[in-house]
Amino acid sequence: MAFWKYIKDQWLLVIGWLFFMGLTSLILWLSPTLHLSFSSISYLMLLGLLVLTAVLLIDFQLKKRWWRALYTPDHPPMLDQYLKNAGRADEQLVQEYVNGLLIEHNKVMEQVIDNQQAYKDYIDSWVHEIKVPLAALHLLLDSMEDDIEDEAYYQTENELIKIDEYVEQVLYYSRLDSFSRDYLIREYSLKKLVQSVVKTQANYFIQKNIHFSLVGEDQLVLTDGKWLEFIFKQLLSNALKYTPNGGEIEVDISKDKTGVMLSLKDSGIGIPEADRHRIFDKGFTGENGRLNEQHSTGLGLYLAKSLSDKLGHQLTVASDEGKGTTLQLFFPVISYYHETR
Numbered sequence: 515m516a517f518w519k520y521i522k523d524q525w526l527l528v529i530g531w532l533f534f535m536g537l538t539s540l541i542l543w544l545s546p547t548l549h550l551s552f553s554s555i556s557y558l559m560l561l562g563l564l565v566l567t568a569v570l571l572i573d574f575q576l577k578k579r580w581w582r583a584l585y586t587p588d589h590p591p592m593l594d595q596y597l598k599n600a601g602r603a604d605e606q607l608v609q610e611y612v613n614g615l616l617i618e619h620n621k622v623m624e625q626v627i628d629n630q631q632a633y634k635d636y637i638d639s640w641v642h643e644i645k646v647p648l649a650a651l652h653l654l655l656d657s658m659e660d661d662i663e664d665e666a667y668y669q670t671e672n673e674l675i676k677i678d679e680y681v682e683q684v685l686y687y688s689r690l691d692s693f694s695r696d697y698l699i700r701e702y703s704l705k706k707l708v709q710s711v712v713k714t715q716a717n718y719f720i721q722k723n724i725h726f727s728l729v730g731e732d733q734l735v736l737t738d739g740k741w742l743e744f745i746f747k748q749l750l751s752n753a754l755k756y757t758p759n760g761g762e763i764e765v766d767i768s769k770d771k772t773g774v775m776l777s778l779k780d781s782g783i784g785i786p787e788a789d790r791h792r793i794f795d796k797g798f799t800g801e802n803g804r805l806n807e808q809h810s811t812g813l814g815l816y817l818a819k820s821l822s823d824k825l826g827h828q829l830t831v832a833s834d835e836g837k838g839t840t841l842q843l844f845f846p847v848i849s850y851y852h853e854t855r
Contacts, residue, residue: 520574528566535562580605634688641685648678668721675717679751683813686744690820697738697825704767704776705732707739711747718754722761730767733774735845741821745829748814749778749841756839757782773846784835793831794819 521528539555580599596616600609651674659667708728712719719726735742753763761781768775785793789800797812822829822843833839 517574520577521570524570527570531562531566535559576601634691637684637688641681641688644681648674648681668717671717672721675714679747680811682744683748683811683817686741686817686821687813690817690824697741699736699738701734702737702739702742703732704735704774707743708746708765708767708776711743711750714747715750715754719763722754722757722759724754724757724760725762727762727764728767729764731769733767733769735774737825737827737845741825742827745818745821745827745843746776746778748818749843752814753778753780753782753839753841756780771847773844776843776845777840778842779838779840781838784837784839785831785833786835790831790833794829 535558539559542558543555580601584597596613597609600606652671655667655670655674662670705728712726712728718724750763757763757780763781764777764779766775766777766779768777785800789798792798793800794815795812796816798816799812819829826846828844828846830842830844831839832842
């Protein structure tokens with residue numbers, strides 16, 4: 515705290531001193547037994563002012579130690595650091611109160627963290643448990659393929675695939691905070707990864723008669739294969755959702771001196787300009803998500819963007835409303851110790 519701010523807070527003391535000195539001087543001036551001149555009274559006032567200034571300076575220096583314990587720009591307050599430098603009674607009262615609040619806060623936070631971890635563990639367990647009946651339903655549906663109409667078969671299979679995707683979204687969403695404990699960076703082939711994801715969406719390509727093309731030479735990128743497959747699956751699912759029957763989806767792989775670019779371009783309805791800057795926001799569905807027959811959760815692109823950032827990749831979007839959307843995933847070149855390539 516600056517000295518002038520300290521003086522400002524001592525206004526009551528200063529006013530009290532002025533009143534006392536004024537009253538004392540008036541009594542001395544009016545006393546019939548004392549014959550004080552104006553200069554003598556002025557000298558007395560000056561001496562009293564020097565004493566007051568000295569007292570305030572000493573008190574200010576003593577309190578600076580306490581203020582530094584509360585806050586300094588180089589060492590901002592932390593919720594795990596308790597106060598321990600109180601000297602005076604009022605400082606000890608503040609110290610006991612603040613430390614009591616910190617203790618109570620830490621207890622509450624520990625309980626919140628424990629509850630959150632228990633909830634995450636439950637979600638992980640639920641996801642793995644639900645996969646068993648889903649796999650059984652897939653097998654059961656396959657066994658009934660010849661007994662039901664094709665339209666009903668494909669419709670049921672699509673709904674099961676959607677459930678699988680929603681369950682997978684829940685799993686990856688619950689793992690966002692623990693990402694640092696669940697990834698392995700290696701070199702992966704982009705073309706193989708893209709082809710693997712496209713195979714899981716083959717039904718949609720066939721039923722909607724969407725033409726798919728993969729252009730460009732294969733490139734190796736440093737990433738986590740499991741997380742990157744999930745990211746690309748969210749991008750591809752989004753493209754399939756908003757591409758009309760008979761449309762086109764193209765994946766282009768390219769490379770320059772700055773890194774590798776994976777572009778996913780569709781001939782869908784595009785994204786309205788007002789929605790483009792918000793499509794990666796959690797829960798945002800936009801105009802297309804509200805009007806489209808296939809309702810959107812608003813989590814797919816949010817998860818794709820969040821995981822891309824954690825992996826060090828850059829996910830961007832470009833769209834022309836009514837003509838299509840291009841989602842680009844950039845893998846920057848990693849050079850160690852400014853090594854030239």
